Amino acid sequence: MTARIGVVTFPGSLDDRDTQRAIRLAGADPVALWHKDKDLKQVDAVVLPGGFSYGDYLRAGAISRFSPVMDTVIEQAKAGLPVLGICNGFQVLTEAHLLPGAMLGNDHLHFICRDQKLRVENAETAWTGDYRQGQEIHIPLKNMDGRYVADPYTLDKLEAEGRVVFRYLDMNPNGSLNDIAGVTNEAGNVVGLMPHPEHAVEPLIGSGRTDGLPFFTSILKKLVNA
Amino acid sequence: MARVVVDVMLKPEILDPQGQAVQRALPRLGFEGISDVRQGKRFELEVDGPVDEAALARIRDLAESFLANTVIEDFTVKVEEGAEVAEAAK
Numbered sequence: 001m002t003a004r005i006g007v008v009t010f011p012g013s014l015d016d017r018d019t020q021r022a023i024r025l026a027g028a029d030p031v032a033l034w035h036k037d038k039d040l041k042q043v044d045a046v047v048l049p050g051g052f053s054y055g056d057y058l059r060a061g062a063i064s065r066f067s068p069v070m071d072t073v074i075e076q077a078k079a080g081l082p083v084l085g086i087c088n089g090f091q092v093l094t095e096a097h098l099l100p101g102a103m104l105g106n107d108h109l110h111f112i113c114r115d116q117k118l119r120v121e122n123a124e125t126a127w128t129g130d131y132r133q134g135q136e137i138h139i140p141l142k143n144m145d146g147r148y149v150a151d152p153y154t155l156d157k158l159e160a161e162g163r164v165v166f167r168y169l170d171m172n173p174n175g176s177l178n179d180i181a182g183v184t185n186e187a188g189n190v191v192g193l194m195p196h197p198e199h200a201v202e203p204l205i206g207s208g209r210t211d212g213l214p215f216f217t218s219i220l221k222k223l224v225n226a
Numbered sequence: 227m228a229r230v231v232v233d234v235m236l237k238p239e240i241l242d243p244q245g246q247a248v249q250r251a252l253p254r255l256g257f258e259g260i261s262d263v264r265q266g267k268r269f270e271l272e273v274d275g276p277v278d279e280a281a282l283a284r285i286r287d288l289a290e291s292f293l294a295n296t297v298i299e300d301f302t303v304k305v306e307e308g309a310e311v312a313e314a315a316k
Contacts, residue, residue: 058293062292062295100297102295102297104236104241105243105244107241107243109244109247147241149297149298150297175241
């Protein structure tokens, strides 16, 4: 038995196919979902991929958040459906208020693309169970609007509750508060991060590392053992 | 037809690097004495029918849920007086 993991394609999504491939490499079945369909095709989990949905018009993720598919994703995420937002997907999740805080333009105003070192701060979410707490990983980061912000009360709450899932190491690439690269919701089923684990799943490409693969094996194990 | 203007600005405590870049360019253009610039967004909504309290309430909802992200931005809604006059003057 395996799990069916949906990947939503919005107009302007770029990494939907890479994400489907990563899911397949992990041993799960990827299911293509379309932004105009409310139907999630009975998938066991959903990934909102990277890209520039709706051209980042208004704010990154602001228009996608009101697409028909998101009505269902929001409803089911609140009921426990595991959801992962990568880059633009993370922006959609903050705009949908499934995750706290908001994303703004990088503080240096440039697009950034690099192999980024991260520390796994929470290995207990639905998407990080195959990492070790405190593990240091390298996965690609590529974005324009990667600056995570939240008010001081929310930041303190996230830190106190262990809801910062990933933190940037060695350098802060975008001015994110507390070096935050990814966060989770209270239940741990919704995770969002700016770097791209789906681009680090095969030794042949990229940095040669497969540090992103545990995202997809984590969720598979969680679903199959559930 | 009437025009309603929604202005959206980053909250004062949120860093605005675009505004800072504009401010830093000012001395080169010969503009002295401007210590801070913050950049925002302006939306001009052309409303069919009368802009009564009900219409304004709907626009405020729209601004709060969509045009602005109130986690990071503040907004104001105002009816633009004399919009038709300005249109005719073009």
